[in-house]
Amino acid sequence: MKISEGVEWGAHCLVLLAVLPADAALPTGRLAEYHGVPSAYLAKHLQAMSRTGLLESVPGARGGYRLARPATEITMLDVVEAIDGTTPAFRCTEIRRNGPAAVPAREYRLPCSIHAVMDRADAAWRAELASVSIADLVAMVGEKASPEALRKGAAWLVGALG
Amino acid sequence: MKISEGVEWGAHCLVLLAVLPADAALPTGRLAEYHGVPSAYLAKHLQAMSRTGLLESVPGARGGYRLARPATEITMLDVVEAIDGTTPAFRCTEIRRNGPAAVPAREYRLPCSIHAVMDRADAAWRAELASVSIADLVAMVGEKASPEALRKGAAWLVGALG
DNA sequence: ACTATCCGGATATATGACATCCGGGATGAA
């Protein structure tokens, strides 16, 4: 089991965009440069977040991306679902309907018990992700990051936005 | 994100083995036949569960697999970890150390906030899985399955064990 | 001895993740 690397990139981008002045936007190239990741591929994930309404794209010269709504209203679950999709990790192939114990399809009214358990675990995972917003992450990073790193990041932002 | 199909197979096999008389074992071929899955591939997953101590293998003619401990003491988390591995779904690539805001490695004492959030969600998922035992699943299946399916399954078992 | 079975390794194939590129369209600046 494995989550796409793009989720990490997307989350970091959202955190960076969350500390920008209102209405300011950063283009794909700048976001890629800041995080040291390939620009062409990051674009794919930014487009995905734009499609699901997390980011707003500003076309044209001096355009870029900015948050589509306040950072308090974007959760980590939104990011994961935008980039990794909403398909549950477990897919029941209904193997109970195979083999010698199989009965006609209409008998399988109730969902497979194993399926149900996996779905509950999936729901718990998503609930945990939904409880954390991008704004929460901004606060955490502000507390944890070294002053030096914060200073360098801010200095770069001034250059990128100017 | 996606869980190996083998987890479903493994869980169903454990449930079937849990209803066997004590000390009775079923070989790979029978387990595969009962669930309608390829025997050679199922063997891989059974071996994995054997290595992690969920199953006990009985070598030699008329051997097979049986539970290594009571069904009440085998959880769904055990199954998932045996077959899908214990590696967390999210892997932090520390992209905060890239780009213009990077500082010397010794400055990154505290874990990445995004990483921390993903780990908490992963823990919630595992906790949910750990709260359900194979014995619980046997009970659920007993309640939910159609009497007809249970009868056919039992009949097949009598033949397979005889 | 013979047969049935587990076990590990080697191998083949398919699926999806990762990564890049290009053409089209939209926007603002010159």
Added chain:
DNA sequence: TTCATCCCGGATGTCATATATCCGGATAGT
């Protein structure tokens, strides 16, 4: 108007992993 950016979607290529199979060696019943 013209031009330089920039977003967007599709096509493409590469690579890692999941899926699936097979074989030889070891082991235990008959």
